[in-house]
Amino acid sequence: MADAALNPQSEWVRAPERGNNFWLRVMIGITRTLGWRAGHVLLYPITAYFLAFSPRQRASARQYLDRALGRPARLADLWTLYFTFAATILDRVWLASGRTGDFSITVQGLDALRARVEAGQGCLLFGAHLGSFEALRAIADAGCPVEVSILMHEANATRVKAVFDTLGGAGRAAAIIPLGSPDSMLRVREVLERGGLVGLLADRAPAGQRLHLADFLGHPAPLPTGPHLLAAVLGVPVLLAFGIRTGTRRYEIIFREFAERVAPAGRAGREAAVAASVEAYARELEAMCRAHPTNWFNFYPFWQAP
Amino acid sequence: MSMMGTTVAAEPDLVLEADLARLIVAALSLEVAADDIAPEAPLFGAGLGLDSIDALELALAVSKAYGVQLRSDDERNHRIFASLRSLAAHIAGHRTR
Numbered sequence: 510m511a512d513a514a515l516n517p518q519s520e521w522v523r524a525p526e527r528g529n530n531f532w533l534r535v536m537i538g539i540t541r542t543l544g545w546r547a548g549h550v551l552l553y554p555i556t557a558y559f560l561a562f563s564p565r566q567r568a569s570a571r572q573y574l575d576r577a578l579g580r581p582a583r584l585a586d587l588w589t590l591y592f593t594f595a596a597t598i599l600d601r602v603w604l605a606s607g608r609t610g611d612f613s614i615t616v617q618g619l620d621a622l623r624a625r626v627e628a629g630q631g632c633l634l635f636g637a638h639l640g641s642f643e644a645l646r647a648i649a650d651a652g653c654p655v656e657v658s659i660l661m662h663e664a665n666a667t668r669v670k671a672v673f674d675t676l677g678g679a680g681r682a683a684a685i686i687p688l689g690s691p692d693s694m695l696r697v698r699e700v701l702e703r704g705g706l707v708g709l710l711a712d713r714a715p716a717g718q719r720l721h722l723a724d725f726l727g728h729p730a731p732l733p734t735g736p737h738l739l740a741a742v743l744g745v746p747v748l749l750a751f752g753i754r755t756g757t758r759r760y761e762i763i764f765r766e767f768a769e770r771v772a773p774a775g776r777a778g779r780e781a782a783v784a785a786s787v788e789a790y791a792r793e794l795e796a797m798c799r800a801h802p803t804n805w806f807n808f809y810p811f812w813q814a815p
Numbered sequence: 816m817s818m819m820g821t822t823v824a825a826e827p828d829l830v831l832e833a834d835l836a837r838l839i840v841a842a843l844s845l846e847v848a849a850d851d852i853a854p855e856a857p858l859f860g861a862g863l864g865l866d867s868i869d870a871l872e873l874a875l876a877v878s879k880a881y882g883v884q885l886r887s888d889d890e891r892n893h894r895i896f897a898s899l900r901s902l903a904a905h906i907a908g909h910r911t912r
Contacts, residue, residue, distance in 0.1 A: 690892075691870040692896070694867045695886065695892075697871075738868055739868055742872055
């Protein structure tokens with residue numbers, strides 16, 4: 510399939526993730542010994558450092574901001590984007606361990622999710638590298654009666670699991686389902702069968718995944734079809750879920766209905782239905798990016814087919 | 816389950832393997848012929864190149880055709896999914912239809 514060539518499997522994709530985890534460890538160390546205020550003060554030099562010394566990421570960020578804002582991005586926009594990114598990493602230290610007491614978290618669209626949960630209907634939650642997916646854990650901690658799992662790429666899963674182990678204990682670690690094993694999707698199915706929720710980030714394609722070019726902020730971007738195919742095979746409803754950082758220790762969690770069924774059961778017409786679903790996701794993501802332009806954390810050439 | 820059912824591993828069931836190969840090709844709409852799937856070749860990654868969503872569809876098809884439920888908590892999954900032969904052997908030992 511020609512689409513297979515469109516894989517963003519370059520240093521670009523992995524580099525931000527690596528830096529991200531290094532800084533997460535630094536943040537955990539500092540905030541544990543010196544507290545939140547010290548961590549927060551450090552965000553300024555950290556933001557300045559990354560803004561100054563990551564010209565390639567900066568070029569990608571600028572291209573994204575130009576398109577999301579609909580005007581040429583200014584230095585202030587880039588600063589806010591980088592600062593927001595650093596701040597979500599700092600906040601993760603608290604959010605990942607469920608210590609949300611000092612945060613102001615509002616939730617939009619919870620009714621749609623609650624109806625499903627109460628009916629015992631398993632759902633997939635599609636997120637993106639937009640804001641903080643960890644903020645969604647606040648829902649689990651606020652007495653969500655069903656299990657919440659997150660499906661993620663194996664290498665990241667190992668690192669994130671280590672962080673969760675440090676912060677929150679074994680119960681949280683168990684909620685991560687690593688991709689890349691033949692039975693990964695069997696685990697997803699079993700959580701959904703028990704009426705649980707499985708979250709995944711649907712905007713980046715891990716190595717080897719199939720992609721579909723969908724219009725995003727006015728230009729075709731390669732997006733993974735895997736999440737949509739998974740929803741089609743399982744025949745479960747999909748909701749969109751984002752944890753948007755709206756200010757200092759302020760988050761807005763947004764749930765949106767996405768699709769009752771991504772594609773009909775059986776393989777006939779599935780490919781077209783999956784492609785249409787990817788395009789619908791791209792439109793929803795685009796609207797979120799226009800509303801919250803500085804929550805975007807894909808610091809690589811998002812539109813480029815490498 | 817009888818003792819017979821648990822001790823068949825030595826001889827591969829060629830009829831079941833051919834049957835299962837056709838099921839895999841049909842369930843996953845593969846472009847290879849069922850006869851061309853080498854019984855010992857890996858199904859995932861390098862061999863037939865299946866991914867974990869394929870594994871899910873395959874598990875659904877196997878459950879429908881043979882009544883064998885493949886579960887994620889089975890520690891032998893890597894071995895069961897290793898090849899056509901290993902999957903067929905697992906089905907032979909657990910099938911209900």
